[in-house]
Amino acid sequence: MHKWDFASVFANTDALLAGAAGTLRIFALCLVLGLSLGLIVGLGRTSRSRWLYWPASAFVEFFRNTPVLVQILWFYFALPMLLPFQIGPLAAAALGISLNSAAFSAEIFRGGIQSIDPGQWDGARAIGMGWGQAMRRIILPQALKRMTPALTNRAIEIFKMSTLASAVAYVELLQQGKLIASLNFNPIEAYTAIAVIFFVFLWPLVQMTYFLERRLKRDE
Amino acid sequence: MSILGVSGLTKRFGQADVLRGLDLEVAPGERIAILGASGSGKSTLLRCLNFMEMPDSGTVTLDGKIVGRRESELIQVRQRIGMVFQQFNLFPHMTAIGNVMEGLRTVRRFPKAEAQARAEKELARVGLADKAASYPAHLSGGQKQRVAIARALAMEPELMLFDEPTSALDPELVGEVLGVIRTLADEGRTMLLVTHELGFAYHVATRVIFLADGVIHEEGTPDQVLVHPTKERTRAFLASHKEYSLQG
Ligand SMILES: Nc1ncnc2c1ncn2[C@@H]1O[C@H](COP(=O)(O)OP(=O)(O)OP(=O)(O)O)[C@@H](O)[C@H]1O
Ligand SMILES: [Mg+2]
Numbered sequence: 001m002h003k004w005d006f007a008s009v010f011a012n013t014d015a016l017l018a019g020a021a022g023t024l025r026i027f028a029l030c031l032v033l034g035l036s037l038g039l040i041v042g043l044g045r046t047s048r049s050r051w052l053y054w055p056a057s058a059f060v061e062f063f064r065n066t067p068v069l070v071q072i073l074w075f076y077f078a079l080p081m082l083l084p085f086q087i088g089p090l091a092a093a094a095l096g097i098s099l100n101s102a103a104f105s106a107e108i109f110r111g112g113i114q115s116i117d118p119g120q121w122d123g124a125r126a127i128g129m130g131w132g133q134a135m136r137r138i139i140l141p142q143a144l145k146r147m148t149p150a151l152t153n154r155a156i157e158i159f160k161m162s163t164l165a166s167a168v169a170y171v172e173l174l175q176q177g178k179l180i181a182s183l184n185f186n187p188i189e190a191y192t193a194i195a196v197i198f199f200v201f202l203w204p205l206v207q208m209t210y211f212l213e214r215r216l217k218r219d220e
Numbered sequence: 221m222s223i224l225g226v227s228g229l230t231k232r233f234g235q236a237d238v239l240r241g242l243d244l245e246v247a248p249g250e251r252i253a254i255l256g257a258s259g260s261g262k263s264t265l266l267r268c269l270n271f272m273e274m275p276d277s278g279t280v281t282l283d284g285k286i287v288g289r290r291e292s293e294l295i296q297v298r299q300r301i302g303m304v305f306q307q308f309n310l311f312p313h314m315t316a317i318g319n320v321m322e323g324l325r326t327v328r329r330f331p332k333a334e335a336q337a338r339a340e341k342e343l344a345r346v347g348l349a350d351k352a353a354s355y356p357a358h359l360s361g362g363q364k365q366r367v368a369i370a371r372a373l374a375m376e377p378e379l380m381l382f383d384e385p386t387s388a389l390d391p392e393l394v395g396e397v398l399g400v401i402r403t404l405a406d407e408g409r410t411m412l413l414v415t416h417e418l419g420f421a422y423h424v425a426t427r428v429i430f431l432a433d434g435v436i437h438e439e440g441t442p443d444q445v446l447v448h449p450t451k452e453r454t455r456a457f458l459a460s461h462k463e464y465s466l467q468g
Contacts, residue, residue: 123309123368125272127323127375128299130291137326141313 008184009193019176026162029094034101042109063103069164072096076168093165101158108150112143152209223248225281238264240434253421254414256431262414266381270301302372306384308364310356316367317352320374342370346400362393380411422446430454
């Protein structure tokens, strides 16, 4: 029977805190980049101009159909061989995760925007609004409300994907867990602790999506 | 001098030729009721006038000036032509007064206080001063349509387009909306009104036009078209319509 020894994990609190900070940093970065790029790509996917539609669709297909881990490794190891500059672990991981999240959230944005009654466009255009004004003032506020549960799910996925940054040795929680496990020969406790920390971060987020979904059902 | 001119207007959707070279002149103060069978292109005609649909060919003239096709120009034109829809198309995430202020704030860039004052005035005009803070979900159909009318009026349009404004309403709510339109008529506003309310058209319109085959098939005073139509198709339409309304 294994004798549990969590003291050997908590002796490394500093390392865990550094890992948590790294996880939160990459999460925040990818959330902002991924969702804003996703909005732009999603708008492209609703466009009737093929100059916007086709590039946006190609982007979505490409990044939805390649693994994030492969992209991260590609940005970290392959890109610097093609271009004359180095790219750090954070940038490589953030690029991979953000582009993938942009592709998935683009489809959420597209679906949300297209779910709005075309009469809303009529109402907006009839009082002289241009495309941008109608989108910003009339369509997006309604679409965003419908999309909130799906977007919160995306945020949860991004949080979990942040662990992929450990593949390029970026200092985040999983990377720190690996480090603690290899220094103290306690993989069971180290990885258990990492899993629990993720659970503590994510559980409230997941509860929030349940809450949002329920409220949306009630409103509609 | 006409306020609105339409010449040789055509519009097709796929295989369907909806408008086939339609001509129309509207003088200031005219109130034109537009009749026609379902699918005859009444909505398409109105939507081509403010370029919510792009005509395939033909010209629309506003105040003697041919309207071009640049988006910036179309946006100007839409502000000068108010439009009211069968389904209201109110913005559900804004209050009644928010709906009325929206064009003033976002399009006209009015300061808030000014937009609010104008919006209050327009809501009062349609009898809904006390509903300013209500969201559309809490309004009856008739109230929604009156807010939609106030929203259009707030832009001070030179011309109003109504596309079956009472067709989505429960019968007991039709009167309040027609009452508001009647008031606008009495103010001498220019309007084009697609409607199945023949009685209202008879009493309020200055001219009635009957659309068929993508052109104006018959037109004249309400008495000429509604009571003494000369064309067979107009008669058939009116007959079927009366039959229908008796059954309904
Ligand atoms: N956006 C569109 N795309 C394709 N076809 C359309 C479109 N809008 C209208 N049509 C078609 O054009 C024809 C005329 O439609 P329109 O809505 O103008 O008729 P209407 O006279 O207003 O009919 P109703 O009394 O039912 O409102 C119909 O056959 C309709 O199916
Ligand atoms: Mg119609």
